[in-house]
Amino acid sequence: xxxxxxxxxxxxxxxxxxxxxxxxxxxxxxxxxxxxxxxxxxxxxxxxxxxxxxxxxxxxxxxxxxxxxxxxxxxxxxxxxxxxxxxxxxxxxxxxxxxxxxxxxxxxxxxxxxxxxxxxxxxxxxxxxxxxxxxxxxxxxxxxxxxxxxxxxxxxxxxxxxxxxxxxxxxxxxxxxxxxxxxxxxxxxxxxxxxxxxxxxxxxxxxxxxxxxxxxxxxxxxxxxxxxxxxxxxxxxxxxxxxxx
Amino acid sequence: xxxxxxxxxxxxxxxxxxxxxxxxxxxxxxxxxxxxxxxxxxxxxxxxxxxxxxxxxxxxxxxxxxxxxxxxxxxxxxxxxxxxxxxxxxxxxxxxxxxxxxxxxxxxxxxxxxxxxxxxxxxxxxxxxxxxxxxxxxxxxxxxxxxxxxxxxxxxxxxxxxxxxxxxxxxxxxxxxxxxxxxxxxxxxxxxxxxxxxxxxxxxxxxxxxxxxxxxxxxxxxxxxxxxxxxxxxxxxxxxxxxxxxxxxxxxxxxxxxxxxxxxxxxxxxxxxxxxxxxxxxxxxxxxxxxxxxxxxxxxxxxxxxxxxxxxxxxxxxxxxxxxxxxxxxxxxxxxxxxxxxxxxxxxxxxxxxxxxxxxxxxxxxxxxxxxxxxxxxxxxxxxxxxxxxxxxxxxxxxxxxxxxxxxxxxxxxxxxxxxxxxxxxxxxxxxxxxxxxxxxxxxxxxxxxxxxxxxxxxxxxxxxxxxxxxxxxx
Numbered sequence: 001x002x003x004x005x006x007x008x009x010x011x012x013x014x015x016x017x018x019x020x021x022x023x024x025x026x027x028x029x030x031x032x033x034x035x036x037x038x039x040x041x042x043x044x045x046x047x048x049x050x051x052x053x054x055x056x057x058x059x060x061x062x063x064x065x066x067x068x069x070x071x072x073x074x075x076x077x078x079x080x081x082x083x084x085x086x087x088x089x090x091x092x093x094x095x096x097x098x099x100x101x102x103x104x105x106x107x108x109x110x111x112x113x114x115x116x117x118x119x120x121x122x123x124x125x126x127x128x129x130x131x132x133x134x135x136x137x138x139x140x141x142x143x144x145x146x147x148x149x150x151x152x153x154x155x156x157x158x159x160x161x162x163x164x165x166x167x168x169x170x171x172x173x174x175x176x177x178x179x180x181x182x183x184x185x186x187x188x189x190x191x192x193x194x195x196x197x198x199x200x201x202x203x204x205x206x207x208x209x210x211x212x213x214x215x216x217x218x219x220x221x222x223x224x225x226x227x228x229x230x231x232x233x234x235x236x237x238x239x240x241x242x243x244x245x
Numbered sequence: 246x247x248x249x250x251x252x253x254x255x256x257x258x259x260x261x262x263x264x265x266x267x268x269x270x271x272x273x274x275x276x277x278x279x280x281x282x283x284x285x286x287x288x289x290x291x292x293x294x295x296x297x298x299x300x301x302x303x304x305x306x307x308x309x310x311x312x313x314x315x316x317x318x319x320x321x322x323x324x325x326x327x328x329x330x331x332x333x334x335x336x337x338x339x340x341x342x343x344x345x346x347x348x349x350x351x352x353x354x355x356x357x358x359x360x361x362x363x364x365x366x367x368x369x370x371x372x373x374x375x376x377x378x379x380x381x382x383x384x385x386x387x388x389x390x391x392x393x394x395x396x397x398x399x400x401x402x403x404x405x406x407x408x409x410x411x412x413x414x415x416x417x418x419x420x421x422x423x424x425x426x427x428x429x430x431x432x433x434x435x436x437x438x439x440x441x442x443x444x445x446x447x448x449x450x451x452x453x454x455x456x457x458x459x460x461x462x463x464x465x466x467x468x469x470x471x472x473x474x475x476x477x478x479x480x481x482x483x484x485x486x487x488x489x490x491x492x493x494x495x496x497x498x499x500x501x502x503x504x505x506x507x508x509x510x511x512x513x514x515x516x517x518x519x520x521x522x523x524x525x526x527x528x529x530x531x532x533x534x535x536x537x538x539x540x541x542x543x544x545x546x547x548x549x550x551x552x553x554x555x556x557x558x559x560x561x562x563x564x565x566x567x568x569x570x571x572x573x574x575x576x577x578x579x580x581x582x583x584x585x586x587x588x589x590x591x592x593x594x595x596x597x598x599x600x601x602x603x604x605x606x607x608x609x610x611x612x613x614x615x616x617x618x619x620x621x622x623x624x625x626x627x628x629x630x631x632x633x634x635x636x637x638x639x640x641x642x643x644x645x646x647x648x649x650x651x652x653x654x655x656x657x658x659x660x661x662x663x664x665x666x667x668x669x670x671x672x673x674x675x676x677x678x679x680x681x682x683x684x685x686x687x688x689x690x691x692x693x694x695x696x697x698x699x700x701x702x703x704x705x706x707x708x709x710x711x712x713x714x715x716x717x718x719x720x
Contacts, residue, residue: 009300010290014276015353045279045351081278081326081345082293100352109333109350111279 019102045111061089070162073116139242152230158208171241258440266362268427280351312362377444394702419465479533512560523547524645546638576684585662594624600646617650670711
């Protein structure tokens, strides 16, 4: 069978725009609770929904999420067909990609669409907020802030990911100098002016990105074991990972 | 008045409706909610979409829909649009103009072949039930008895209901019916109601599927198939030490992937209740066999019966004559003279139950037999007969085989009187394997008195004054 042509009318709107998703979250880079911004729009089960005003995810659904795990933002239509409304809530279960609906849903037969994720670091701490893609096979890119790290005095740093580590397909770590003058990859080695310089290593275990840097004590010239990376008042950098459900 | 109130009246005018669904493919759908699609018979979608966006949809001519089939899957009829939103694989027909469907997986209709079961309605006299939107043509000549029964010895094996409907064709209205229409395998419903009863309150006595059609110069005979008969796809199934009812669910899903274990397709309450009472089975089929035959073999292994409800959901009944009687059938409701048959030929003195079948018929260990002769002497003393019967089962081990043997012996070691009683249609919901207290009396004096009886068979006669014949086995 081949694709068949749709009449240029309601069929195009209902079927031709399947998978459409235009979601914006407030405070997406902050750890405060987000709302879905007014103007966001989404297709769910071939029906289209517009957030005329901000949509606040159900608060108790966040309470039910276990701390130190990743939660998923679910949009569920309800009400009488023709005047349905969509409410938002957090759920613990990972979504599945539904090929016939071209989107992430709670299950193959569900009309609950999953549009974003966040890591629950604490009761009111929403980290790693990420909008899910609406393209099959596209890995999800998640940016995780490292937060404070005095690299002059502390050799290692653990950052919790709240994910299934075997589903992480790649990761990069970027380190910011205190004054922002340099931004360097954490895992790197280079040679200059007669010396080798080494950044550090990352091990992704079941809970954390376990970062261990090279220090001067090892006898190797360390990139970050320096007063230039000592401040605890700045975010030290980001872990950027790709993840597949 | 309600259906129940009409049933209790001494005088009422029963009405029989026969509804045959004719399949009509449909591609005109408008989305009206997440996974919910709308068909307006008059093609007026202006309440929801701008008329300039419609795809030249055209008005349709049918007036009633009795079923919706989505690529072979019968969608479940629900009573409101709101329920379509919450019920998987469902549809709602508002009775006049609007049809709403929810396809499997809440996917769009374009991914399926959807056919609407347009209702062709017939009755004994031309008739429009209160609140109905169509005339039921007076073409119905007869409805042979709708029967359901099980053999008193071959446990688990149930006779398919079926039967046939005869419609008048003297005017040639049906001459090309079988050629012009897509009818085979479509739904047919037989409904019971009364003059003055709202159409929506009519009770479905029997829902089946259209099989063979026979059209002559003066009549058309529509032969009906039971839903279970449709489970005829050959299968080769294997499982190890699995609950018998879980095995049945797997077999059905293996044959028909859309029939998942849910309240849409199963009476899950009865199913779960029966599940804790049955033993495990081990099946290792080497050759294909129709799925319904395999299911009946499993039923015979666990002293139960696979059945369908009038809403076409599957259920399972355990044969348990110790169960509390459903109610009492009083003597004044019994319309025939009592006649009880006692057949010593049905007494069994010992049983052999096979178990642990390994599936390889060439193997010397093909199956193991357990013989229970514990009642042989007692039966000989009482009935002067030896009668051993073999039961081939899929049971997994000797403990399960012994458990079944004990039940079988207890059931058949004595003569149990069997009688047929004719009762009013108010007993329409009596089911096979149920037990009732029956007042088996003469007209003016006691005969056997009140006896607890198990229902072995049920035959509904709708041709004149509706009555039901019940085959009862005195417990």
